[in-house]
Amino acid sequence: MIETKGLTKRFGRVDAVRDVTFTAAPGRVTGFLGLNGSGKTTTLRMLLGLTRPTAGQALVDGQRYQDLKQPLRQVGSVLEQGLMHPGQTGRGHLHTQALLCGAGKQRTEQLLSYVGLADAATQRTGDYSLGMRQRLAVATALLGEPRILVLDEPANGLDPSGMAWLRGLLRDHAEAGGTVLISSHLLAELELLIDEVVIIADGQVRFSGPLEIETRLRIRGREPNVLWQAFERAGAQVTTDGHALLVTGLDPEDAGEIAFGVQVPVYELTAETPSLEKLFLDLAGAA
Numbered sequence: 001m002i003e004t005k006g007l008t009k010r011f012g013r014v015d016a017v018r019d020v021t022f023t024a025a026p027g028r029v030t031g032f033l034g035l036n037g038s039g040k041t042t043t044l045r046m047l048l049g050l051t052r053p054t055a056g057q058a059l060v061d062g063q064r065y066q067d068l069k070q071p072l073r074q075v076g077s078v079l080e081q082g083l084m085h086p087g088q089t090g091r092g093h094l095h096t097q098a099l100l101c102g103a104g105k106q107r108t109e110q111l112l113s114y115v116g117l118a119d120a121a122t123q124r125t126g127d128y129s130l131g132m133r134q135r136l137a138v139a140t141a142l143l144g145e146p147r148i149l150v151l152d153e154p155a156n157g158l159d160p161s162g163m164a165w166l167r168g169l170l171r172d173h174a175e176a177g178g179t180v181l182i183s184s185h186l187l188a189e190l191e192l193l194i195d196e197v198v199i200i201a202d203g204q205v206r207f208s209g210p211l212e213i214e215t216r217l218r219i220r221g222r223e224p225n226v227l228w229q230a231f232e233r234a235g236a237q238v239t240t241d242g243h244a245l246l247v248t249g250l251d252p253e254d255a256g257e258i259a260f261g262v263q264v265p266v267y268e269l270t271a272e273t274p275s276l277e278k279l280f281l282d283l284a285g286a287a
């Protein structure tokens with residue numbers, strides 16, 4: 001479990017993070033979304049004990065990171081993947097990091113396969129693509145078999161197969177009861193990865209909650225008023241954009257059956273799902 005309560009960080013006159021309160025729960029993948037400079041990295045750094053809050057608290061399993069007994073076994077993180085030595089091989093990097101958290105050679109070999117780098121284990125990380133470095137960074141985070149993962153922009157540089165791999169990995173981790181907090185400004189990609197979303201803009205949380213974006217139906221028919229009343233009788237919410245009825249609370253099959261029941265021919269019935277990007281742009285005021 002990750003919790004922040006009134007978390008605030010001021011750098012001189014810059015309010016980087018203001019009164020940020022949110023929870024990332026076990027069994028869920030929580031996305032932490034914001035534009036560049038919105039305060040994501042500063043928040044994650046406070047969570048990992050790397051930046052001291054001006055006010056408020058950042059807690060991991062109810063404790064500050066610096067008070068955890070075995071931090072590397074409790075929390076795995078990817079903050080900056082620039083921390084790899086370019087002359088070291090992928091395997092060498094993982095072995096060195098394994099020493100820090102007491103993981104054995106068997107674990108590093110298993111992880112190299114798990115992140116799809118077994119064949120590239122003897123290549124220098126300086127020759128790795130951005131996506132390969134991300135995979136190695138994720139492997140490093142997993143070394144101590146932590147239940148909590150904090151990943152800053154892990155999707156950056158991944159190709160579609162890399163994204164599918166990351167999605168599977170995060171899903172498995174959450175389904176095994178782990179907690180995942182993953183930041184990004186790559187909205188469309190995050191949409192497929194996460195269950196919950198926390199949207200931050202100008203250092204403040206603008207939205208936090210489950211990612212259940214309601215599908216809206218756009219319906220045109222011969223007698224809109226008859227349809228409107230019939231849909232409302234079925235418990236749906238109905239508005240119009242002047243051309244079509246906009247209906248929430250019904251699935252397309254039900255809407256079709258209702259129109260058939262009141263004998264109104266339907267000319268158009270389209271299910272529209274607003275993208276996470278739209279939600280984000282609306283909430284973050286990011287024009």
Ligand SMILES: Nc1ncnc2c1ncn2[C@@H]1O[C@H](COP(=O)(O)OP(=O)(O)OP(=O)(O)O)[C@@H](O)[C@H]1O
Pocket residue numbers: 011014015016034035036037038039040041042043185
């Ligand atoms: N060490 C620092 N000293 C002064 N200002 C800082 C420092 N670190 C961050 N800031 C400022 O705090 C604000 C939030 O920055 P932060 O890096 O947390 O945002 P971010 O959402 O992670 O952005 P990005 O996606 O670009 O990494 C920015 O205005 C940034 O310039």
